[in-house]
Amino acid sequence: MFQTIHFLYNFSTNSLDPHVDSSYVPLRAGITETLIRLDEENLSIEPWLAESWDGEDGQNWTIKLREDVKFQNGKQMDAESVKKSLERALKENVAIQNALKIDTISADGFTLTIKTTEPFPEFISELVNPNVAIIDVSEEDFVNKPVGTGPFKLASFTPGSKLELERFDDYWDGTSKLDSVTFAFNEDANARTLALKSGQTDIVYRPEVESLDSLKEDSKMKVESTATFRVHQLTMNMQREEMKDINVRKALDALIDRQKIVDEILLGHAETARGPFLPSLAFAPTYDKRETGSDEAVKHLEKAGYTLKDGKMQKDGKQLIMSMKMLLTRLCYIHQQSLLTTKIKWKTGLRLRANTT
Incomplete structure (x- = not known):
């Protein structure tokens, strides 16, 4: 039986370039992955595309990559392809330059050697940033069709509207049980809630807060709520006198x-x-x-x-x-x-x- 789900997200995007997209849709949609990821339960970092790392002096880092990872175009991910992806992220995103503080990168087989501009013990934890997701940079349509290593490959993208995703059968961490996913956008919380209630979508991210009680009362609905790192803050402009x-x-x-x-x-x-x-x-x-x-x-x-x-x-x-x-x-x-x-x-x-x- 063909298995598919429709997911409705609260932020839209006109670009899927993972190195600059601030809504992180390529990673959220399962197209891309990073070298390191955050274990949300234990609030610790753990390997993802990287297998292990070492950097005792905080400035010279050796990262061993997994050897069983393929990009969604069938090419194998190795240290050279990761190096090129990181170099593009540094070139395209000033914030990533400032966050990673990378001086040099060298590649050998499945091993990366990275030197930072100064001792920087937090370097590895910065690699969880979705803007340093690993892609095959030889595929040059970064905005409309990035090629990553995740469980789903992009079938089509309608900017500001939706992504159509297909299962990547050679995914290194086990093939998904889903054949396809529609990842759509609607910034109106009320519209997202109505789409869920009418059956137009299967999963909604951040439904209208006022609707949560009624959703919980519906036996066909499951509402999950959890504490997050999101903070509503008032940022003050210190340039004003x-x-x-x-x-x-x-x-x-x-x-x-x-x-x-x-x-x-x-x-x-x-x-x-x-x-x-x-x-x-x-x-x-x-x-x-x-x-x-x-x-x-x-x-x-x-x-x-x-x-x-x-x-x-x-x-x-x-x-x-x-x-x-x-x-x-x-x-x-x-x-x-x-x-x-x-x-x-x-x-x-x-x-x-x-x-x-």
Whole structure:
């Protein structure tokens, strides 16, 4: 019996170039793989296309590759093909250059020798990045048809719409039980939920939060929810003169009602953040308790030299006005922006211009 599934994802992409695609669709869709991967249960790194590695001094690394891996065009993956793939990633992606800090790469059979520009013990862990996925660079249509080593090869790609995938029968880690997969995109959470309920798709990533209870009540549906590393954060532009004052930044921080966001916008499917990492993680630092609220924000602004006059927070006769951008495609972000904007306007006299992209 022919086995196929339809998967609906929340981010669309117009390019499948794994070395620059920021949505990581080629890896998520099973087209590409990296040398190293993250064991999500133990939060440790483990071999994937690499078999082992050594780098005692943190600068000179030897990576032994698996010898049973083929690209989806039938060519064998060896050290030379991996070297060329890594070199292309470094050339095409400045962020990867900065992350890997590679000085030289040499290849011999199934062994890579890499030297970093400085002692860098974290080097191996950086190789989990999807933008260093290994592809056959002799196949030059990187945008529309990358050739990787994963369990599925690309049959067709409609930019911004979907990928059609076929099982790769010579996959090194065991042939998939699925014959094909349709990996489609829809950035509207409500539309994704409706597609699932109507049977148009089999699996939906990030359905509308408000729909989760009704999905759980449907005996034909299975809802899986798990803690992730994703953090909703407000990034402050330190190039702006006002934001260079730590008291202004502290005022904005004090205005964020994290618990209200968790309870009313994310409907309990999150936990309040004290920093960028879950407090349950072993490496998460501890933070001193910070006072929050509008009154606390006003105190910080007063320390920065601002006064509340005629309902406006101002300094030298000029009102403090800020601009905040949010992704239009994420409704929960828009709601968070609205909550913060209202609180700022009515409680502090600070004006916030809301923009969406």
